[in-house]
Amino acid sequence: MVEFNKKIKERFSIRKFKSDNIPDELVKEILENARWAPSGLNNQPWKFVIIKDSQIKEEVASQTHYSQIISNAPLCIAVFYDKDVGYNYVKDVQAIGAAIQNMLLAIHNLNLGGVWLGEILNKRQEVERILNVPESFELMAVVALGYSTEKKAKRSRKSLSELVYLNKYDHKWIVSD
């Protein structure tokens, strides 16, 4: 129980990978976790394109300032919002955030490393064209993953006292550390 929450709290982004390929069985496990994320009306508005082909991966890499991360990763997963099954943009985008988080947790838990790339959304239409997705697909993120060469990371977060209020905004929630 403690261990599970520890896993959630200790997860960090990995941006450098070994060249080893990831077995399909693990890719499947990661996507299984994404698939079970919650969504409004259970509409599951997500779609995924696994990018293994190195030429296509390079084309996608060229659309971001972080091209080295994508080039270096043995595998990427492009995550899309499928507007054809969407019902509310804000709630659907939240659900996709939940699905991506499930993927990252599964990656960490499988002793792989991964990173959620968002800057590439500046070129989302180019990526959508490269991957030949239908008009209804909107790129939400690219997750790069692989076996990690990094051991730890500097991480920081705001304290709960900066984030949490009790009953109304007028009262900060004070809890002992």
Add this chain to the structure above:
Amino acid sequence: MVEFNKKIKERFSIRKFKSDNIPDELVKEILENARWAPSGLNNQPWKFVIIKDSQIKEEVASQTHYSQIISNAPLCIAVFYDKDVGYNYVKDVQAIGAAIQNMLLAIHNLNLGGVWLGEILNKRQEVERILNVPESFELMAVVALGYSTEKKAKRSRKSLSELVYLNKYDHKWIVSD
């Protein structure tokens, strides 16, 4: 390792609760998990209002068709997007989805039950007024939680074959079950 991913996949929404209060220590643990979610530029655009006061809880409950769930829960957590620390609406909303998912996973893992309420966003300005939050706060969701009286739920998800493509949209990803 298997156990961790199983926890992610087995989690389900709980909408009926015992009257028992949740110790602050557990509430803190849930929010700790939210706090460690990833966000673009690590901007952590989330804020939380814990609602325990029964009068305020009733006022919030009256803003949704699912008022019974909120009334019945010993505690709710309203999740806000703080636009003052945001940098990109889509990425910030995804990050908040990730933080909410971390909360739901922590709730499940602590043997509590919870549900992500979104319909209340139809009355988000009323909720924002009740909780007296600043102009910069936009309601994203209310999570109702408590000790569960439910044991299991009917759950369904689309299969991976309906969701996943390889390299380009033209190729479905075929993986054995």
